[in-house]
Amino acid sequence: MKAVDQWRAIEEQLPEGWEEAHVAFRAEDPQAAAAAAGVLAPLGPGRTGSELRFQTRPSGPASAESVRNLLARLDRKRIWGELRLVDTRVTEARELEALSHKAFGTQPLAEAWDDLLDALPPDWTDALCELEVDSSDYLPRAALHGAPLNPTRNPDAHAFRFRAGRKGYGVSPSMARRCFERMDAEGITGSLAVLNELSHVGNVATQGPVWRIAGRSV
Helix, strand or coil: CCHHHHHHHHHHHCCCCEEEEEEEEEECCHHHHHHHHHHCHHHCCEEECCEEEEEEECCCCCEHHHHHHHHHHHHHCCCCEEEEEEEEEECHHHHHHHHHHHHHCCCCHHHHHHHHHHHCCCCEEEEEEEEEECCHHHHHHHHHHCHHHCCEEECCCCEEEEEEECCCCCECHHHHHHHHHHHHHCCCCEEEEEEEEEECCCCCCCCCCCCEECCEEC
């Protein structure tokens, strides 16, 4: 396999938020190691026998793109060898985030919705709810998957508000759960909350109750 193709495979293995990667290239022909070192010189490789080791970062003089270009030069010169990833380093913030998710996990939205419903009074009929996602990047896809919720944006947070109801106006609990299952399948994370709820309400010739938040009807 060409060196540049081996590099593409390595790039796919790099973790999100990687800051530095240590890579080794071992020439098939030990006599070609000197020529390989000359091609990879901009990366400042260290050499042990026929193996060269160098470091790369997402940007800068030794960027992943620079590595790709230099390895393509190796291929053009027909200097064949094996490329392998030695180790990687991610930013401290990414490491802490990964440990946090591993230790505590992130509850799927569908399960969080089940927990909210279990906490409501047995005779609840209408609820004003809010979905707050963990990143603004999730907002467009959450809105798409949550279209049956008829959501409205909360401009003060990365959040949508929606109404749920057992009868009359508002999304049904089962339909809401299907929306959250679709979000879970796409890796959208966040939290759910019930802002207000009403019990044993009968909607006679109306679309249901109206809540007022900051002077506005919702």
